Amino acid sequence: MSEAVRDAPATEDLTPHPRRHAVFVVVGVALLMFSLDQTSVATALTTLGADLDADLAWTGWTLTACAVGQVLALPLGGRLGDQFGKRKVFLVAVAAFVLLSALSATSTSIAQLIVCRFAQGVAGGVILPATSGLVAFHYGRERDRALALFTSVFPMGSIAGPVLGGLILTTWSWHGIFLVNVPIGILLVVAGALLIGEPPRRRPEKVDAGGIALLLGTLVSGMVAITLVGSTTGGGLAPVLVAVCGVLAVVSGWAFLRHARVHPDPVIPLRLLRGGGLGIMNSTNVLFGAALVGFGALLPVYAQTRYALLPLAAGVLLTARAVGTIASSGIAVALLRRLGHRPLVLTGFGLIISGLLVVAVPPAGTSPAVWLTVGAVLCGLGMGLAGPAANNAGMHLVSDEVTAVSGLRIMFRQMGGIASVSVITAVLSASAEPGRAGGVAFAVLAGLLAAAAVGMSRIPNHRGRW
Incomplete structure (x- = not known):
């Protein structure tokens, strides 16, 4: 968001475009499609393994390969938009995402699906900065409110995606998770070509x-x-x-x-890796991403392997987590200036650790579905509190390089998610009792987050504006 505002030329006409609301819907649906795709695939890992004759260590790559593609594409997205135009880049990226969705749906081996998922991640990583730039341009002087509203689109996919994935698996097959993108994407390309205007270009920076x-x-x-x-x-x-x-x-x-x-x-400036609290923040973002992405990706698998929950019920767990995240993130934003970021981060981490430990141990006097839902909601509440506060803490450390720090935050969290999914799926695949092994993995992740909380307690707190 900040990059889109910063990139606006000083002489740009800030009059809101008459088709701005229609453009918001088009780019918002594109972002929602990408979010739904990411979260719905997590419910299908066990089904994919059975259908494509692959163990969990490799089916987990359908998540991590997409994340790797997104990490690598994020530094490219804004610069491609500067060089070729944000409208053109958006339309090409959406078209590529649709084509790759169709290829993913027709995959006959896990290797083919992994390659398609990596390319989907690249397309999605290009879509993200293009959408923010297009919203900022079309809303002109109203861009701040429009972009603030736009940030709520991606979390909506976190709520609906797991349920959608579970419904498709229950009534259809894993192929349908990818096929639903095709008609939506075609409509988006046509509508985008007719409605979206081209923002002014700026001289692109060299890509590393x-x-x-x-x-x-x-x-x-x-x-x-x-x-x-x-x-x-x-x-x-x-x-x-x-x-x-x-x-x-x-x-x-x-x-x-x-x-x-x-x-x-x-692509990663060394000056922003350590010193002045940056080393602690970067380590915290890696572990926060491990919990945020890893927990979300593997909770459905854990629920299915240890407690034999159906895909739809397993997907509902992620929806419960997302609802908790959205509810508490609003509280975090309201309290941030009054309390500062450190109390919110530490409280959030405490809730996440509690949720992970609840999920890790057997149910106490209730059904597995209810027990796992309690753990998922605790994790969601903690992530909602810690996320905005940790974002603020990192940017406060280097207030004159907000855009670069924001990009690194996203990159390190994705790397943490990639690492956690890779390690935990390998452990589950090698274990004779994958359900119990998953519980141990969540407990270990809770311990790592506790260590990160100790590090975060050393970061200077800051209240008020900055």
């Missing part, structure tokens, strides 16, 4: 393609190594492959850091 490639190599090789540890595939070659991928991950990571030291505008 080398840094993005090294980051991709580090993430993918690390994910493959983790997956092979827990996968039943690979046979006698598995230890060798794990070692090779592990070495590649280390070498790529070292090369990435070395590249970032010398590049004038690296």
Whole structure:
């Protein structure tokens, strides 16, 4: 949001466009489609594994591959819009997302589906900055309110997506989760071509393609190594492959850091990685993303494997979490200036830890569905309190580089989610009792968040405006 406002030229006509509300609907539905796709797939992991003959360690890649694509595309989205035009980039990205949804639906192997999901993540990562830029341009002087309302679109997908995924799995099949995007996307491309105007372009900055490639190599090789540890595939070659991928991950990571030291505008600036509390904040964002993305991705699998809940019931758990998040995030925003960010982050982390521990242990005097719902709501309430406050804390540390810090926050949280999903799916796949192993994994995640809370207690608190 801040990038879209900052990028507006000083001479831009700020008169609201007469078709601004129609444009808001078009780009909002596109963002909602991407959000629904991300959250509904989480309910289908066990079904995908059975249908495509793949263990959970590899079906989890349908989530992490999409997240990796999104992480890599986020630095590109704004710059592509500057070079080719936000309208054109938006339409091409939506069309690509629709085509890839159709290819995902017709996948006959887990490898084909993973490739399609990675490309879907790239398309979605390009859509995100384009939509904000288009809303800001069409609303002109009213852009602040429009963008504030626009930020509520993505969480709506978190509420509806799991239920939609569960309904489709119950009445149809996993193919339908991807096929529903096709007619919606076609209508969006046609409506967008007719309604959306082209914002003024600005001179694009150079893209750190080398840094993005090294980051991709580090993430993918690390994910493959983790997956092979827990996968039943690979046979006698598995230890060798794990070692090779592990070495590649280390070498790529070292090369990435070395590249970032010398590049004038690296995809991850080293000056924003440590010092002045930034190291604590970045570590916190990784663990917060592990809880936010990992819990949301794996709770349905856990509910199905340990307690044999149906996909629809498992999906409702994520809806309960999303409702809690939305409810408490409004409270966090209202209290932020009065209390500062630190009490809200620590309280939120306490609720998340409590929710994870509730989910990790067997039900106490009630049904598994009710027990897991209580844990999901606790996690949702904590995430809603901690999220806005942690955002504010990071930007306050480097108030003159808000856009860069915001981008890194999203990137580190996605990386945390990628790591948690990769590790936990590998553990579940390798375990003889995946349900119990999932409980242990959630308990370990609670412990890591407790350590992050200790670090956050050292961040200076700030009240009022800044």
